[in-house]
Amino acid sequence: MSFAEQSPLTVGILIIVITLLLKKIHKAIFAPWENCPPGVILGMPSSFNPVKVYQQVQLISSSPLKAFHQMIQENGPIIRISTGGNIAVLLGGLEAIKEFSSMEETTARPYNKTLLDLYSMGEPLGFGIGIGGPRWKEQRRFATKALKDLYEGQRGLEEKIQREVYHTIQDLRERIARDKMRVLAKTGTYFEVPNLNVIWGLVGASRYTFEDAEPKKQFGYLRTLLGEKLAGPMTFVPYINSVPPFSRIYKNIINAMDSFRETLIRVIAEQKATFDESNPPRGYIDLFLKAQKEGQGEFFTNKDLLIGCQDLFIAGSETTSSSLTSLILYMILYPDVQKRVQQEIDDRVGTDREVTFADKANLPFTDATIMEVRRIASPFPVTPPRASMTKDLVIGGYTIPKGVPVQLVLYSVLRGKDYWEDPDKFDPDRFFDDHGKLVVPEAFIPFSYGKRRCIGEKLGIVSNFIFFANLMQNFSFSPEDPKNPPSEELVGGLTYCPEPFNVRITPRF
Numbered sequence: 244m245s246f247a248e249q250s251p252l253t254v255g256i257l258i259i260v261i262t263l264l265l266k267k268i269h270k271a272i273f274a275p276w277e278n279c280p281p282g283v284i285l286g287m288p289s290s291f292n293p294v295k296v297y298q299q300v301q302l303i304s305s306s307p308l309k310a311f312h313q314m315i316q317e318n319g320p321i322i323r324i325s326t327g328g329n330i331a332v333l334l335g336g337l338e339a340i341k342e343f344s345s346m347e348e349t350t351a352r353p354y355n356k357t358l359l360d361l362y363s364m365g366e367p368l369g370f371g372i373g374i375g376g377p378r379w380k381e382q383r384r385f386a387t388k389a390l391k392d393l394y395e396g397q398r399g400l401e402e403k404i405q406r407e408v409y410h411t412i413q414d415l416r417e418r419i420a421r422d423k424m425r426v427l428a429k430t431g432t433y434f435e436v437p438n439l440n441v442i443w444g445l446v447g448a449s450r451y452t453f454e455d456a457e458p459k460k461q462f463g464y465l466r467t468l469l470g471e472k473l474a475g476p477m478t479f480v481p482y483i484n485s486v487p488p489f490s491r492i493y494k495n496i497i498n499a500m501d502s503f504r505e506t507l508i509r510v511i512a513e514q515k516a517t518f519d520e521s522n523p524p525r526g527y528i529d530l531f532l533k534a535q536k537e538g539q540g541e542f543f544t545n546k547d548l549l550i551g552c553q554d555l556f557i558a559g560s561e562t563t564s565s566s567l568t569s570l571i572l573y574m575i576l577y578p579d580v581q582k583r584v585q586q587e588i589d590d591r592v593g594t595d596r597e598v599t600f601a602d603k604a605n606l607p608f609t610d611a612t613i614m615e616v617r618r619i620a621s622p623f624p625v626t627p628p629r630a631s632m633t634k635d636l637v638i639g640g641y642t643i644p645k646g647v648p649v650q651l652v653l654y655s656v657l658r659g660k661d662y663w664e665d666p667d668k669f670d671p672d673r674f675f676d677d678h679g680k681l682v683v684p685e686a687f688i689p690f691s692y693g694k695r696r697c698i699g700e701k702l703g704i705v706s707n708f709i710f711f712a713n714l715m716q717n718f719s720f721s722p723e724d725p726k727n728p729p730s731e732e733l734v735g736g737l738t739y740c741p742e743p744f745n746v747r748i749t750p751r752f
């Protein structure tokens with residue numbers, strides 16, 4: 244008997260059963276625990292609206308960042324997302340982020356096999372993306388102190404950055420004179436070399452020249468992980484790494500990270516062979532070897548040294564390089580701001596000497612411009628997942644059960660209309676109060692918040708300032724084709740940067 248031949252009573256009962264079943268599924272997905280934040284499946288708002296679903300799926304595939312921001316604006320600062328049977332929470336808004344980040348329990352990371360395979364040979368090692376708990380605590384404490392010691396050591400990091408800037412300016416001037424170069428192709432790629440060198444300086448190894456093929460290869464490996472749009476979703480949906488095209492992406496990332504680690508393994512071996520405790524530390528590797536020798540803690544293993552160094556590269560090179568690229572981008576899009584920065588440097592430093600970090604206090608507009616770029620084009624706008632592994636949390640009145648991964652959408656604060664007037668407008672003057680004094684609002688959180696905030700904040704600030712101010716002192720930047728300027732759109736996966744663009748460079752003296 245066909246469905247049409249059923250009695251009205253049977254059809255009615257069937258409809259009721261199906262409706263109840265659908266409601267149960269809907270409830271399981273949208274309200275799986277008590278006092279639960281509002282839910283979204285793969286970008287679907289809980290009130291099902293096909294047009295909206297289509298728009299959100301479109302937005303997620305083109306820009307997960309904007310999609311997250313929109314979901315938070317529409318549903319509130321705490322939302323539950325569900326994909327492939329997994330549940331996670333996105334947390335936005337300053338209050339919720341502060342509340343979550345100040346809890347001791349939230350320094351932990353949830354166990355995520357895919358992330359650990361992609362990042363650290365399947366094991367929770369080092370002090371960065373893949374790890375929480377006592378190992379993270381010990382290694383992070385050590386790394387924080389090591390960075391501090393290296394700033395203040397005999398051959399401080401600032402000096403190494405200053406030297407890198409010197410080489411960059413020389414190289415650009417030589418290219419312009421030798422090849423009559425006026426247009427630097429793929430600006431972002433060019434600045435990868437000096438920024439990678441800063442991190443090589445931090446671990447204690449020697450620098451590469453602009454002609455070396457090696458740093459470009461290294462950055463290529465790092466970008467295979469950091470720039471992969473699907474890397475985030477892959478860590479979130481179970482077993483997806485066995486399904487094409489994810490299986491191919493997964494394999495590519497594993498191979499790239501293995502290749503990157505080969506260089507690190509070689510450098511660590513070289514430093515071990517020449518390590519001399521009576522000399523001042525050359526960098527992070529020497530400090531670690533010393534701690535290892537002295538038996539300073541439980542987790543000073545060779546693998547932790549390897550992944551700790553990798554943490555510094557992963558978290559430190561792309562972020563500073565992409566910030567510098569964004570700075571150049573905004574200067575060519577806003578030539579009036581560029582002129583004001585140059586005027587300030589000309590008036591207060593001149594052209595007879597390099598700009599140093601000590602000049603920062605005397606260059607407030609330059610400082611405000613860097614902060615505004617870091618706000619509007621944050622390179623790390625969504626943090627890696629964290630979770631309380633010991634107890635349920637109550638944030639903003641909602642319960643987040645233990646073990647549920649939580650990602651902080653810093654973008655929702657940095658671009659939130661509750662915190663900034665006209666948040667999508669590029670305006671360095673927003674950092675000055677009515678008396679012309681530079682003020683840093685509480686909502687300026689590009690380095691995140693709380694116990695797991697960035698450990699390289701100082702290095703990022705020093706490096707970006709010295710590079711940017713000296714480039715502005717020496718050169719003017721403009722679009723290759725003024726009628727077709729590059730886009731402000733950020734692209735990325737774990738970290739974000741502008742699409743590569745060409746820039747016209749003119750020496751100022």
Ligand code: HEM
Nearest residue numbers: 371558559562563623626690691695696697698699702703
């Ligand atoms: C402009 C430059 C930079 C920005 C905007 C930035 C931003 C961030 C953000 C948003 C996080 C995530 C924090 C969280 O999970 O709550 C982070 C983590 C981290 N950053 Fe940075 N960062 C920058 C430069 C650096 C540099 C230069 C280094 C070191 C060489 C570094 C090392 C780290 C490390 C190791 C972590 C992981 C910390 C942990 O999970 O405990 N960062 N950074």
